[in-house]
Amino acid sequence: MTDLHPVRRALLSVSDKTGLIDLGKALADRGVELLSTGGTAKALRDAGLAVKDVSEVTGFPEMMDGRVKTLHPMVHGGLLALRDNDAHVAAMQEHGIGPIDLLVVNLYPFEETVAKGAGYDECIENIDIGGPAMIRAAAKNHTFVNVVVDVEDYSALLDQLEENYGKTSLGFRQWLAQKAYARTGAYDAAVSSWLADALQIDTPKRRVFAGELKQPLRYGENSHQQAAFYVDGSDRPGVATAVQHQGKELSYNNINDTDAAFELVAEFDPRDSAACAIIKHANPCGVATGATLLEAYKAAFDCDRTSAFGGIVALNRPLDAETAREITGIFTEVVIAPGATDEAKAIFAAKKNLRLLTTEALPGVRAGGKTVRQVAGGLLVQDKDNGHIEMDDLTVVTKLAPTPEQMRDLLFAWKVAKHVKSNAIVYVKNEATVGVGAGQMSRVDSALIAAKKAERMAESLGLPEPLTIGSAVASDAFFPFPDGLMEAAAAGATCVIQPGGSMRDDEVIAAADEAGLAMVFTGMRHFRH
Structure with a gap:
């Protein structure tokens, strides 16, 4: 028996009328x-097409503001x-x-609403x-029905009907059925997630997540x-909503790193200053603000020129010609910005x-949402x-207070450390990173690596000393012992920001006082795994 079946009778019921008349x-x-x-x-009739109302088929008028019109055996039996x-x-x-x-x-535009x-x-x-009831019925009966x-x-x-003289193949109907169930699944996921948020249910018994294919990728990591x-x-500005103006297709790693870069640079309000973040393997290798x-x-770039090669650049203002010329001085994978001249x-x-x-915009860094x-x-x-931490949220815990x-x-x-893989240590001078230590099992090692990078960069730039001399240092979580803090002091840091909360806070504070460091506690940590 052939798997080709003719299409003689069709039911059309759409919210989005795009392409309806041609179809x-x-x-x-x-x-x-x-x-x-x-x-x-009405739209089909206005186009001069002969249409039979479903109410004629069911013998019942549409009622209850259109809530009841297709839920009838004359419809579902036919499907x-x-x-x-x-x-x-x-x-x-x-019958x-x-x-x-x-x-x-x-379907009704629930997500858009x-x-x-x-x-x-x-x-x-x-x-x-x-709509979902009919879709599920037709998809279940895809042996005979197209949905x-x-x-x-x-x-x-229409291509199928043309190729098969008014018929469709089983393989085509199966393909349609899979898409149909995915659509109703995503629709139900949107409704259940919205209800959980609306009712402030933080941990619903079941969580459903859905996505729509934007592009197949050449491969993964x-x-x-x-x-x-x-x-x-969602309409959150970022790599998912961005317009790509040039260059080859983004890879899995490009997308991941570009997202990390743009989320970081969004921490800096463009009304206050221009900002740039350069990312490599999801970690910042350089972040700075400027006029x-x-x-x-x-x-x-001067934080770690070696790592910046082949990196991702994120900007918090529209890209201008002068910056574009400078960026093209080395190989860069991706540049993402709110706009470009x-x-x-x-x-x-x-x-x-x-x-x-x-x-066209920056993502709102204070906005809610879930990570999975x-x-x-x-x-x-x-x-x-x-x-988010403001200056008034900080507690000075050392004898010496930081200068303005x-x-x-x-x-x-602190803003940068939030976006660095734990254990994170970040040295900053004049609102620019000068050393970043990321993803180490020991916080001491992160402090040492960041300092060593700063030394190498100073040599490369011909500077008399590393820029960690006189720098501020951030730790994404508390120093459990004074040793990590002392490594930062040895690198030249003069002030420290950390969450606090260790059983040995008193020892760490005493060590900071003895080294002449100013230190503040945030009361908040930023683990990033």
Whole structure:
């Protein structure tokens, strides 16, 4: 028996009318009977197409403000009946149920309604019931029924009908069914997540996460790993919403590192100063602010020029020509910024492998949201780390208090440390990183590595001494012993910012006093694993 089945009767009920008329005309030209509901039926009629209302088929009018219109055996029987089952066929004949071979549905715009900040009642009214029920019914019966839930698939449907003389293949219907169940699953996930947030349920018994494919990737972290990039539908500015102006396709690692860079640079308000973050393997190798982007980029670059090669550059202001010229001085993988001037784009155009992304805005670093990480057999879900410290939140714990200039550097270092893999140590001078130690098992090692990098950079730049001399230092978590603090002091740090909270805080404070260091506690840590 052939797996090709004809499309003779179609039910169209869509919120998004894009492409509807062209689809309706193409189906009608093939002699397909059109059934429809409400606004979809009106749009098709206005285009001069013959349409039968679902209410004519069911014998019931649409009621309850359209809440009840397709939930009827005349509809679901037509979708669910097995055409090769004698009992099903007999039931259809007995009750006058006509088969529906094609269902075209896109759902009430629930996600869009939530995204625009609508109130609770309006969001509830935009939860589709009949649509998902029909989609699931048609998808279950994909042996015989086609179900299209995506406007982008209209052309594929028409191609199938053209190639197969008004019929579709089982493989095509299976492909449509998978997409259909994924759509209803994502829709239900959006509703359940919204309800959990609206009702302030922090740990619902079941959590569902969904994404829509943005692009298949060449491979994952390594060439033997398959990968793809999915977006969650939120409008948070970043790599997922960015426009790519040039350069080859982003890789898995590019996307991961670009996200890290942009989240970091967003910590610095563009109204206060220009800022630049250079990222390599998800860790900052240079971060700085300045009066201009050029100034900020140069200072960030001078923190670790070696690691900056092949890195990701994030800016908190639109890219200008002067900064673009400077960036093209070395190989850079990606530049992401809120915008870019035409002159800057023209300068980058000469570097075909350099990707330029623009976002029109910075992500809100204080905004809520969840982060998700997979572990064997489960998911770890937590609030996004949007913890923020102001100067008034700091507690001076040493005899010596930081100067206003030191306090600015301490707060700068603290913002950067939040984005460095634990254990994190960050040295800062004049609101620019001068040494970064990341991802070590020992905080002492992070302090040593950061200091050593600063020494090498000073030699490379021909400086008489490393810039850690007279610097501020941040630790993402408390110093459990004085040894890490003493390494920072040996590197030339004169002031320290750390969370505090160790059983040996008194010993660490005493060591700071003895070394002549000023130290402040934040009362907040920023582990990043």
